[in-house]
Amino acid sequence: xxxxxxxxxxxxxxxxxxxxxxxxxxxxxxxxxxxxxxxxxxxxxxxxxxxxxxxxxxxxxxxxxxxxxxxxxxxxxxxxxxxxxxxxxxxxxxxxxxxxxxxxxxxxxxxxxxxxxxxxxxxxxxxxxxxxxxxxxxxxxxxxxxxxxxxxxxxxxxxxxxxxxxxxxxxxxxxxxxxxxxxxxxxxxxxxxxxxxxxxxxxxxxxxxxxxxxxxxxxxxxxxxxxxxxxxxxxxxxxxxxxxxxxxxxxxxxx
Amino acid sequence: xxxxxxxxxxxxxxxxxxxxxxxxxxxxxxxxxxxxxxxxxxxxxxxxxxxxxxxxxxxxxxxxxxxxxxxxxxxxxxxxxxxxxxxxxxxxxxxxxxxxxxxxxxxxxxxxxxxxxxxxxxxxxxxxxxxxxxxxxxxxxxxxxxxxxxxxxxxxxxxxxxxxxxxxxxxxxxxxxxxxxxxxxxxxxxxxxxxxxxxxxxxxxxxxxxxxxxxxxxxxxxxxxxxxxxxxxxxxxxxxxxxxxxxxxxxxxxxxxxxxxxxxx
Numbered sequence: 196x197x198x199x200x201x202x203x204x205x206x207x208x209x210x211x212x213x214x215x216x217x218x219x220x221x222x223x224x225x226x227x228x229x230x231x232x233x234x235x236x237x238x239x240x241x242x243x244x245x246x247x248x249x250x251x252x253x254x255x256x257x258x259x260x261x262x263x264x265x266x267x268x269x270x271x272x273x274x275x276x277x278x279x280x281x282x283x284x285x286x287x288x289x290x291x292x293x294x295x296x297x298x299x300x301x302x303x304x305x306x307x308x309x310x311x312x313x314x315x316x317x318x319x320x321x322x323x324x325x326x327x328x329x330x331x332x333x334x335x336x337x338x339x340x341x342x343x344x345x346x347x348x349x350x351x352x353x354x355x356x357x358x359x360x361x362x363x364x365x366x367x368x369x370x371x372x373x374x375x376x377x378x379x380x381x382x383x384x385x386x387x388x389x390x391x392x393x394x395x396x397x398x399x400x401x402x403x404x405x406x407x408x409x410x411x412x413x414x415x416x417x418x419x420x421x422x423x424x425x426x427x428x429x430x431x432x433x434x435x436x437x438x439x440x441x442x443x444x445x446x447x448x449x450x
Numbered sequence: 451x452x453x454x455x456x457x458x459x460x461x462x463x464x465x466x467x468x469x470x471x472x473x474x475x476x477x478x479x480x481x482x483x484x485x486x487x488x489x490x491x492x493x494x495x496x497x498x499x500x501x502x503x504x505x506x507x508x509x510x511x512x513x514x515x516x517x518x519x520x521x522x523x524x525x526x527x528x529x530x531x532x533x534x535x536x537x538x539x540x541x542x543x544x545x546x547x548x549x550x551x552x553x554x555x556x557x558x559x560x561x562x563x564x565x566x567x568x569x570x571x572x573x574x575x576x577x578x579x580x581x582x583x584x585x586x587x588x589x590x591x592x593x594x595x596x597x598x599x600x601x602x603x604x605x606x607x608x609x610x611x612x613x614x615x616x617x618x619x620x621x622x623x624x625x626x627x628x629x630x631x632x633x634x635x636x637x638x639x640x641x642x643x644x645x646x647x648x649x650x651x652x653x654x655x656x657x658x659x660x661x662x663x664x665x666x667x668x669x670x671x672x673x674x675x676x677x678x679x680x681x682x683x684x685x686x687x688x689x690x691x692x693x694x695x696x697x698x699x700x701x702x703x704x705x706x707x708x709x710x711x712x713x714x715x
Contacts (some may be wrong), residue, residue, distance in 0.1 A: 252621055269621070276622035278615055286637045295633065299625035347623070 197264075198225035199383055200351060205248055205258035208383075208408075217408035218244045219255070224402055224411060226351070226383060233386045233394035236404030237449050242387040244279065245409065246353050250274045262351065272300065275349030277357040280339035283328035285320065289339050290324040292411065296347045314342045318352065318376065334363050341373055345380060352377065352384040358393065370397060374426035391446070394437045395419075396429040403408075403442060406449040413445050433449045473484055502684040507691065511682045524692065526669040527658060530586060531700070534593030535654045539647060546605035550635065551627060556606060567599035572660045584665035592661030597653035601646055608642040609635050644708040651700045659693070670696075 207219045215430050216240045218241040226232055236242050247253040249260055251267040260267050267274070283292045293311055297303050313322050328336055330435075338355065344352065357368045357373070374397050377384055388394050394401045417430035418431055429435060456464070474493045484504045493504035498506070514520035549556035575592050582588040612635040620630045662671025670689050677685035 270624035296623040299623045299629045
């Protein structure tokens, strides 16, 4: 099977008048169709930078990122991006927030609009369509943000610590929620997180990065022996703890 | 309404009494000042030719209302102020948008804007008269000159403060800089724009009065300067009072618009 995304030998440095900081160093990995990848690493190691390179917002100084064999462009329509916070705009209703991506891409077609209707309905946001973001719970806000991203029908989702702003309990529920939605919509994804449990609970493979400049330390395939795996049920799998210890040990070398 | 505890009732009534006291004190202060002024003028403690008196000012006001000349002056000044305010809003936002779209241009122009802003604008008025002539256009430009540079600087700074993550959101959705402007920067700057405009309306009035001092045949600024040169100090004081009321009125209108907007949000 051909990979959906190929990250090939990517390196990047930040430049400031006081000097140069290497952020990424020779990073390579593949993502297969339908696969969920998690990227963990010490904080400040360059995880978000990596996502910015993958979605084309930053151009690598060396190496390349290919999707289905062609290089990615700035704001590549094949990719959806979820940021650390939901960033719903307070001056828009939930419905108008969800439309933002289509407005920006000038794609307010009847077909896309009916797709949004379907998702609003499926994910229980129908009755909040004219509400302001501040009237919604943290979980509902994340759902709205996800629908805003999915409305563009991306082939790959990039999740930049999308649950980190939530309190612990909401976070478990929301990651379970989002994980199920992505599975249902059959979307491959790359999740960047500093939370090892979250990575194991959601991903098919976990990429461990070294400290800055980030390079790939190890890639761990996750095989949890449970039926109908969801992010929440994964946490009860017998092997969960040993994966946790494995990744913990690996990460601790770079702490 | 639920039953209030006695402590809460006490607290509320104390709050009410305090408010009442402040309002009454303000009124008493004002009335006392007017009374003292009137009495001192009548019994000769102060020279009523120079300092006038509340009753003389009142009569003068009624007189000028009756022959309608006051309304002409007010109308002219108000029109000029509103026009220069309108142009400041358009030009201020337009220039700030331009600077935001082209950061290099902003960097180049920054020191010039700072100098123009710190310049005492009244110093420009005599030049404007010579350059543009003694007409309404000059006075509108004088009004604008007081407010425009500060608004551009403040608006541009505000635009730059727009949440970088929200701008990134637009980029990840495939938007360009224009989308960032129309979807994020401008909508999030509405409260800032309103509060800057609240200050600007007063500044425009100041600029218009400066302009009228030098190059006008009508308007409250002209009335003040003409009356002072002919030693009609009662009229000068009356015009100043009318100006106070206009300034307060304009500010309240914008304040109301701002409150409406915040409430809506």
